Amino acid sequence: MVPTSLQRRIVLVFVGLLVLVMALVLALVRDSSARIVGSEGQSELAVGAKVFQRLLEQNQRQLETAAAVLSADFAFREAIATQDQPTMRSVIGNHGQRIHAQVMMVAGIDGALIASSQRPTGPGEAFPFPDLLLEAERSGRSAGFRQMRNGQLYQVVLVPIMAPRRIAWVAMAFQVDDRWARDMAEVTGLAVHMVRFGARGPVLLASSFDAPRRADLALNHLPAAGQQELLEVGGEPYRTMRLPLDGAMQAVLQLPVAQVQAPFNLLQARLLGVIGTAILVFALGSFTLARRIVRPLDQLSTAAHRIAQGDYGQALPALPQDEIGRLATSFAHMRDGIASREERIVRLAYVDSLTDLPNRTRFLETFARLPAGVPRAVAVLNIDRFAMINNALGYQVGDRLLREVGERISTLERPPIMVARLWGDHFAFLLEIETQDCARGFAGAVLEQLRDPITLDGQRLDIGGSIGISLYPQDGLDASTLLRRAELALAAAKRRRSGLAFAHEAGAEPAPEQLSLIGDMRAAMERGEFTLAYQPKLDFRSGRIVAVEALLRWRHPERGMVPPGSFIPFAEQTGFIREVTPWVLDAAIRQLAQWRKEGLEIAVSANLSTLDLLDPELPRRVHALLEFHRVPASSLCLEITESALMDEPALALAHLNALAALGVKLSIDDYGVGQASLAYLKSLPVNELKLDRSFVTAIADSPRNAAIVQSTIMLSHALGLSVVAEGVETEQELAWLRANGCDVAQGYFIAKPAPAAELAARIAAQGVAAA
Known part of the structure; x- marks a missing residue:
């Protein structure tokens, strides 16, 4: 026990110090005695x-x-x-x-x-x-x-x-x-x-x-006379x-x-006797003193043990008003403070302070305590238009709205096992149900509760909600998995504007190996695992290769070639694309400079993401690279998607104007699948439109695709823009595009993407021409 150990340590320290001092005294006496005996002798x-x-x-x-x-x-x-x-x-x-x-x-x-x-x-x-x-x-x-x-x-x-x-x-x-x-x-x-x-x-x-003794007298070893x-x-x-x-x-x-x-x-014998007596007396005194010190501490330790078990009500022992008594008084104040703070901590740990509903931690623990055989489901509710209300009326109104919603969904006729607020305007329900129809009925009752308007400060607020539901054990065996699956179902419900979706309707989750690629990309950049492949672009008028598109490739040391669609979207989501794009631009412009030294006059296209287009350093960086490699700006073409232009149109337009002022060519990529309007398109400083492959595929057999492409070509030419068709994979598609006035085409039928070293000979020989 701790008190006994403390008592023993006190006695040992006191007696040890005395023994040490006495040993030093005895050693000093012995040393002095030896010197005195020698001199006296x-x-x-x-x-x-x-x-x-x-x-x-x-x-x-x-x-x-x-x-x-x-x-x-x-x-x-x-x-x-x-x-x-x-x-x-x-x-x-x-x-x-x-x-x-x-x-x-x-x-x-x-x-x-x-x-x-x-x-x-x-x-x-x-x-x-x-x-x-x-x-x-x-x-x-x-x-x-x-x-x-x-x-x-x-x-x-x-x-x-x-x-x-x-x-x-x-x-x-x-x-x-x-x-x-x-x-x-x-x-x-x-x-x-x-x-x-x-x-x-x-x-x-x-x-x-x-x-x-006379026999032991060594006469042959006597000292010299007088010594x-x-x-x-x-x-x-x-x-x-x-x-x-x-x-x-x-x-x-x-x-x-x-x-x-x-x-x-x-x-020395008398001194040893005195030392032994002193040690014995000192040990008895130290033991008595240690007992007087340790016994109250033992009582306080017992009280602390009860406090550790959550018992804050038992009174502390009465102790004399000395230092230990004052310690006991401070201990009592500490116990009361701990009890008060623990109550607040428990509330903060398990209760949402805004709505007084259980929080995510309490939700997870409640789910874990349910027996394995109990049928259950997890539902996640999101308030529609909450962000709009919050931005328009302020956070105070938004908080009152969340409290009102919490009160409504807590007073259902068939209350769930638990209602909790996860975060923001997301609420979770732990349901004890057996079938999907029962879950659907519960979701309908919740949405019905939200249909009645809520009036705050005279302002009538019409709200609604969307719900995602995951079932146990079909969609997961633990609360975290079921919540994640319910969130995916909720996202599906909001996309469909259906109000309700189940986890099995939301599709599969991202593969774990795709998620792990996020952590590998930075290391890949440092190890030089990223490379560029170049896909030729065929000019219909000259029948020759006039440009190439730089495409990013990743040769993973364990997974081999990773498809661009597996890591570029994650790079855009995590923001790592802002580190990838400068590398792509530098590598592409460096290769362009090398080709020009070899006598190949060719242009290179590179893609920009939304984050790249909104980067204020983009124009300066492009200009610095062109200057450093001594490449004319007209040899570089930057391709931008329509969605990138829609996020912040004013800032995107400013950066495009700055790039155009440098002499860089600009292209709208995947045209036809975004939301760019013709009115906005006419104000952009772009040089070409790039038709999405979905319109080019089987264009000779699809009158509607043919009509869209014909009208786009006519419109582009009227605006002074050239048209590039991508995804050309058959001879029929290539012939139709040539016949209908398309300017440039690229695709597997023309040439597959290849490293710069392999592509140089093909471009120099102009091996691809109109059929």
Whole structure:
């Protein structure tokens, strides 16, 4: 659920932020601790080394003091003078016990060993440490670490015995062993090792370590004298320092890193405890806060769900007057606004605002909800002369008229399933009927309702209507198809002025493949799929080809050659003809220029549609093309249909005059099938009339066609116009036209349309002549 997810996200965000901050703090503490431990370790080891040296010096001074006390003893000096060895041994033995010296020795000034507390001495036995004697003779006394014959290490101090001159030397030695190393370790806080470095490598003589750790001590990897390094002993890091003592004897001092790090580890442990407690407390607080936030939102979400299902009546929960409470109040206002707007939207979506009748959307939905087995029909009504009334009296009167019509057709004795207004003055009926006769009877009742005049603002309006009806399932299985078929039937009814027509009487709908050609034409223009074919025109007087008509052809990459009748009407309806015609004119005039370069003096005709004739740019465009290709205007003939002249006669006449002023020849195409009157024809600046093929076909066998063509030829000649007959397909038709004074003829009997390359040779040879 959304509230639970929000609650979880709030807790996770708050706790996550705290964890992130605490992690950064902990990382900072650890990083600082590591640096401090390293620095502190170096300082503690250096301090411990100084303490160790001070202890050695202190021990040495204590030994020297004890030796000085002994040398001042009168009996001891007298025994030395008399060479009384038993007395000497007794004195040094007692004195060594008092000061805890393990070895006491007396040496003569000649270097001989006079007495020893460990054993009797022999005559001529040398003092074991002659180097200490040499040092003592130079400086008055000496000290150092020495190994005895038993391999034990001792700290030895040598001082003179004066009486008053120096008569002998007394030596005191304290044993340096593991106990001594542990005592030093306790005082310094360091691990202490005594190591002798000789030719055979380092030898450990004393250590404060126990046996296992002593075995892990890597003596071969000790740092240089006076330097500090980190070494591992038994898997634990030790900061290690080597301190030179006396000759080959050195002390190795080690500080356990864990010892320095222990306070920081304790600090981190406490910090982790604090962080864990803080996270737990923060999580509980965040959970409580999130619950207080999410619970009202959960209630609002439930209310929103009810609103989404269309329930606007249930009250919202009472909430405290905080931010969420204000949100709930705003939510209530929003709910009321949504309810009001939805009511208006539903009305706009399903009700026609002018007539209060259902609209097209409601009509389609109602049809779709009917069970499949219910017999039904769709009728479409159009008000006759509504456009005339609207234009004459204004849109306000037209709207009132539509409302009045809506009220009338909604009060029929046998009301339909639904009456709807589609658009403009088009109304639709959904009928539950079984037969065509029932539908006819309903249409008659509707038209009867419209026969009574309607009075608006004192103006009596006589209206009528036309109705198209489509039946289910014969004419379609869905409402859209039935409406479309009914519209076609309505158009048929208006053309016939019959008031009523059924869909099956209106003929077939345009083929889908024809409709798809509309979208293909622009691509065809870009890909160069349009071409021109030229059909020759035969002059009866000279018997030679004097002109050709440029005919548009379309070679579709998938459908092959598309007939002109399949796409030119659609081009005219969609306005695309305004892009096609300039291409045709350019291609035809370019070909005309090419023929003139080849020595062929011939004229070219091209067709203009209604939209072309009403285009204000047409004269300028034709003039520009003639100038660009350097072709005389008299070589170009433009053919215009009579219907094109009737749409906007004044504008069409102005453009024709502009073309005629250029010197372009003009022709009335398909003459006889339009509505041009003779009075209008005499004012046109045209050069020829082109008889429609319907009058030429079988003209020798049709007296009426013959009479029409004869009279047209006479009239044209009287007006100074030449006559062109098209559609000549037999020798008899060609002979009749020649005999009756026709000027020019074209048709399949003379020559079929052909590409310019094929036609050039035929025109040059003048292969077609009068039979």
